[in-house]
Amino acid sequence: MEWEVVIGLEIHAQLATQSKIFSGASTAYGADANTQACAVDLGLPGVLPVFNEEALRMAVKFGLAIDAEIGKKSVFDRKNYFYPDLPKGYQTTQLHHPIVGIGHIDIELDDGTTKRINVTRAHLEEDAGKSVHEGFDGMSGIDLNRAGTPLIEIVSEPEMRSAKEAAAYFRKMHSIVTYLGICDGDLSQGSMRCDCNVSLRPKGQEEFGTRTEIKNVNSFRNVERAIEAEIARQMDILEDGGSIVQETRLYDADKNETRAMRSKEVANDYRYFPCPDLLPVIIDDNYIEAVRSTLPELPDAKRARFVKDHGLSTVDAAVLASDRSLADYFETVAHAANDYKLAANWVQGDVSAALNRLEIGIAQLPVSAEQLGRILQLIKDNTLNNGGAKEVFNALLEGKGDDTAASVDALVDSLGLKQVSDTGAIEAIVAQVLADNPKLVEGYLNTPEDKRAKAIGPFIGLTRKAAKGVNPQVVMDVLKKKLSELG
Template identity: 90%
Template sequence: MEWEVVIGLEIHAQLATKSKIFSGASTAYGAEANTQACAVDLGLPGVLPVFNEEALRMAVKFGLAIDAEIGLKSVFDRKNYFYPDSPKGYQTTQLHHPIVGMGHIDIELDDGETRRINVTRAHLEEDAGKSVHEGFSGMSGIDLNRAGTPLIEIVSEPELRTAKEAAAYFKKMHSIVTYLGVCDGDLSQGSMRCDCNVSLRPKGQEEFGTRTEIKNVNSFRNVERAINAEIERQMDILEDGGVILQETRLYDADKNETRAMRSKEVENDYRYFPCPDLLPVIIDQDYVDAVKETLPELPDAKKARFENDHGLSATDAAVLAANRDLADFFETAAKIAGDYKLTANWVQGDVSAALNRLEVGINELNITAEQLGRILQLIKDNTLNNGGAKEVFNALVEGKGDDVDGLVDSLGLKQVSDTGAIEEIVAQVLVDNPKLVEGYLATPEEKRGKAMGPFIGLTRKAAKGVNPQVVMEVLKKKLEEL
């Protein structure tokens, strides 16, 4: 039978606020366990939550970025369940009245097509703490530093059809929230996590099949792999005439398979009800409009501008627009260089290679957009050749200096294009290497092209920065004159 895959994602993104959603404790990552949990985060008797308005502003900003309805009245609810890292015995979240309603984003597929994916909603909630199972023989440790960190949970419509689409959707969301600065997007620290709902149905059937939910997948690659593994598992069962159990599963990346979690955790009745300690959050259109004013240019708009205004290919534009820091770096450099295509090639070539090699982000690289722009400017006016430019680039990346023009001078990379000057250098090389000249003259006519190599090398060694094109011409002429 032919099956259709139905996928919906729930993405949790930590909001980049300084303090927690309902307390004044810091949200900074990596502190010693339980040092960033105040009485409110510990859920001590008698404490009360106070809503952090910065989290509201960020959530509204996100809603506007995905062209969603903004909830002018949103309400916090309590979701009741017992778990050691949930200190109050309930999570404060938004069930019926989320801050962000129906919206949408466009994802690019491999064939260059774009697909619109609808976003059902996004709501504000608090993160839980962490259970630590190592180092407490027979017991578990609880770290509540993360408890109360603000999250938005972004729920997609079940409109994704392949694991690749799901990964593209996750990537696009990552790009949007980091563009907005509402989430740092650090997947390795759990700043963004993804739950994947997967089901299969016979092609053409309207009704959804039974779905499973893969919890807490935390990389683009694993989203794709986990979903594919789950699709395969479900298809095997269905093909054998079996039934899918609605359950929560975990993805094991080492074995590339999904595993059922304890079924007990699935059967919870969360007994939601409005939190009586928090007032409904009421905002007006003026507030929304004011937040709208602060929206930056978003990836889609930037990509379109790169294509239309600067003649980049769709692929180049997409890659450069996907990351806001990289896009800013690119644009600053391109403006100085006066050549968007050349800059695009460099950013995707040498710059990307350096980032990968050093495993750093663009802002940690030892070269600024201004410096790259200057290097490219020097290529454009023939002061540097490509090799020289790479040499300056590498020197900067390795921290061997920070003045581009100074490095060009000190490394002797200034390109000599003046034919007279090059003729003098070549003449000297020929005088200094009589044996080579003898050898050359003894070489049969048809092999002389190759035999010219050593002279080129020697000329360039004698004068760094000589224009190789000019060297070739002069050499040819001089050798023929012999």
């Protein structure tokens, strides 16, 4: 039978607020356990939550970026369950009245087309703490630093039809939230996590099959692999005439398989009800428009502009626009060089290679956009040739020079990379080279006319050796002229 895959994702993105969603404690990652948890985060008797307006602003910003309805009245609810790293015994979240309603994003498919994926809703909620099971002598430790970190949970419609589409959707969401600056997007620190709902149905059938939910997948690659593994598992069962059990599963990346989480005897009843400690959040059009005015150019718009206004290829534009810091870097370089194509070649080439080799992000690259921009300027005015430019770039990568654009010029000088284009100077050097190598000259003169183009090579090498940074085109012209004068 031919099966159709149905995938919906729930993405949790930590909002990049300074303090927690309902307390003043810091949200910074990596502090000593329980040093960033105040009385509110600990759920001590008598404490009360106060909603962090910055989290609201960020959630609204997200809603506007995906062209969603904004909830003018959103309500926080308590979701009740016991867990040691959930200090109050309930999570404060939004059930019936989320801050963000129906919206959508477009993902790019391999065939170059785009597909619209609808977003059901996105709501604000607080993150839980962490249970630590090692190092406590058979007991568990609780770290509440993360407790109360603001999250938006973004729920998609079940509209993805392959693992690839799901991964593209996750990537696109990552791109959007990082563009907006509302999430640092650091998957390794759990800043974005994804639950994947997967089901299969016979092709052509309207009704959905039974789904499973793969919890907490935290990389683009694993989203794709986990879903593929789960599709294969479900297909095996269905092909054998079996049925799928609705359950929560975990992806084991080492074994590349999903496995059922400890099954709960009965479904949890979370006994949701509106949190009486928090008032409904009421916002008006003025507020929404004020937030809208802070929206940056988003990836789709930027990509289109790169192609339309600057003549980049769609592939280059897509890559360069996918990540805001990369796009910002690229545009700074392009502006400085006044040449988008040259900048695109360099960022896609040497810069990208360096990032991969050093395993760093663009923010950590030792060569600033201003410096690379200066290098490209020097290429364009013939001060540097391509080899010299690479040499300066590599020197900066190795930490030579300071972080100013001026240090590019200093390095060009100190490394003697300035291209000599002065014909008179080059003529003198060439004359010397020819005088020093009479046998080579003789050999050249004995070479038939049609093979001389190749025989001129050694002279070029010698000339460039004798004077670093000579403009190769000028050298060629002078050599041809001088040699033809000799016969």
